[in-house]
Amino acid sequence: MDATTRARLLAFPGQMETERMMLRAVQADDGPQAFRAVLESFNELAPWMPWVHPEPTLEASEAFHEAAQFKWVSREMLDFQWIDKGSGELIGKGGFHTINWEIPKLEIGYWVRTSMAGRGYCTEAVNALVAFSKHHLGAKRLEICSDPRNGRSRRVAERCGFALEGILRQNMRDPYGGLRDSCMYALVFE
Secondary structure (H helix, E strand, O other): OOHHHHHHOOOOOOEEEOOOEEEEEOOHHHHHHHHHHHHHHHHHHOOOOHHHOOOOOHHHHHHHHHHHHHHHHHOOOEEEEEEEOOOOOEEEEEEEEEEEOOOOEEEEEEEEOHHHOOOOHHHHHHHHHHHHHHHHOOOOEEEEEEOOOOHHHHHHHHHOOOEEEEEEEEEEEOOOOOEEEEEEEEEEOO
């Protein structure tokens, strides 16, 4: 049995709790809620996130969430909605967006809506994802890839114990079609 087939057989929870949030598996009907958060945060996301270009649409958000729910089941991507426990409001999103089950190695991606930024939610969620990956997924390596100019994202990686392994030069397209560098952060479990 190959590693991907074994991953599909893994039994793990579809949600986890932090002090202030419930992180739960994305669902097909999450599109409208996420779309509203993306629109609120467009100016802050646009320099870093290619997926907000061209301008986001409700239809694209709905399609993404339908596909993400399928990818959760197939273990191709494990995306989470970050929900405030008190208000039920969407704080942000993130999860394991690039997975290599052979190692297993997972890349963590994340964003926080503008009205919730600067309150430690992202660090809280990434720490929960780290623990989840270690205890439920058997991760051996986690990665966070960030634009060198995105100081907020880089500080989250550093606060969560990730080490900067290097800067990959011109390895990605930026949101405007040019090439950009990426900081490769990693956390390795023994």
